[in-house]
Amino acid sequence: MAIEFTKYHGLGNDFILIDNRSSLTPVLTPEKAVQWCDRHFGIGADGVIFALPGQNGTDYTMRIFNSDGSEPEMCGNGIRCLAVFLTDLEGISRTKDKYHIHTLAGVIAPQLTDDGQVKVDMGEPRLLAEEIPTTLSPSEFQVINQPLEVAGKTWDVTCVSMGNPHCITFVEDVAAINLESIGSQFENHPVFPKKTNTEFIEIVNRNYLKMRVWERGAGITLACGTGACASLVAGVLNDKCDRTATIELPGGPLEIEWSELDNRIYMTGPAERVFTGKY
Numbered sequence: 394m395a396i397e398f399t400k401y402h403g404l405g406n407d408f409i410l411i412d413n414r415s416s417l418t419p420v421l422t423p424e425k426a427v428q429w430c431d432r433h434f435g436i437g438a439d440g441v442i443f444a445l446p447g448q449n450g451t452d453y454t455m456r457i458f459n460s461d462g463s464e465p466e467m468c469g470n471g472i473r474c475l476a477v478f479l480t481d482l483e484g485i486s487r488t489k490d491k492y493h494i495h496t497l498a499g500v501i502a503p504q505l506t507d508d509g510q511v512k513v514d515m516g517e518p519r520l521l522a523e524e525i526p527t528t529l530s531p532s533e534f535q536v537i538n539q540p541l542e543v544a545g546k547t548w549d550v551t552c553v554s555m556g557n558p559h560c561i562t563f564v565e566d567v568a569a570i571n572l573e574s575i576g577s578q579f580e581n582h583p584v585f586p587k588k589t590n591t592e593f594i595e596i597v598n599r600n601y602l603k604m605r606v607w608e609r610g611a612g613i614t615l616a617c618g619t620g621a622c623a624s625l626v627a628g629v630l631n632d633k634c635d636r637t638a639t640i641e642l643p644g645g646p647l648e649i650e651w652s653e654l655d656n657r658i659y660m661t662g663p664a665e666r667v668f669t670g671k672y
């Protein structure tokens with residue numbers, strides 16, 4: 394049976410979106426999602442996102458499979474794409490709609506803005522080692538600027554959970570990092586029992602950071618929304634940046650704020666429809 398889908402991207406982090414509003418069970422298995430994401434033998438994407446009915450009073454539920462079939466708790470670029478997809482499905486105006494979306498990382502609230510972007514209340518960052526999770530520190534401690542041996546080198550890392558795990562390291566020149574060879578060694582390091590996403594950050598100034606990312610379950614991507622949020626938090630914890638900054642990714646910039654008022658992270662960026670089809 395052919396299934397309808399729409400392809401979206403958020404700064405080149407691309408997803409296949411499926412209207413799954415009639416059931417809480419995704420219409421694709423993780424194995425099928427792997428085939429659909431294949432860039433040579435399938436549609437090609439970093440992940441598949443399902444728009445399911447809401448739970449516990451929310452408007453909708455988001456589930457996502459990475460391109461390797463694993464299921465992450467959250468996806469920042471993906472939830473911006475989902476918000477635009479939902480307005481398209483509902484056939485309503487694209488501005489000023491705020492959704493409350495049930496995810497494995499809690500309730501996340503994207504809102505479409507007047508200038509066609511999506512601003513997302515990403516919730517509060519989680520900083521304890523047991524919340525990442527990582528064994529780099531005792532469970533009730535934070536992991537800030539701790540040494541980690543990867544690929545024969547010591548990296549000073551800070552760990553932040555945005556519902557999903559992130560390991561952040563600050564470097565002089567982000568372009569010089571050989572992501573291809575070291576990325577999966579971070580992802581699969583034994584100190585991360587649920588694996589990890591890894592962000593390499595170059596501080597340009599206190600309000601402008603450059604980032605490259607290796608994603609758990611997807612490898613090198615052009616952008617990572619949860620990764621940008623986690624990186625800003627790591628920058629603040631290490632006193633390298635202010636609480637509001639632009640994060641420049643290979644796919645373009647995201648605006649990130651860590652509010653002092655409510656301790657929540659706000660991410661603003663684009664979400665673009667690419668094409669629709671049946672597969």
Ligand SMILES: N[C@@H](CCC[C@H](N)C(=O)O)C(=O)O
Nearest residue numbers: 465468469470557617618619
């Ligand atoms: N690209 C996403 C993150 C997707 C999930 C990630 N690969 C994981 O396994 O945690 C984003 O924009 O946040």
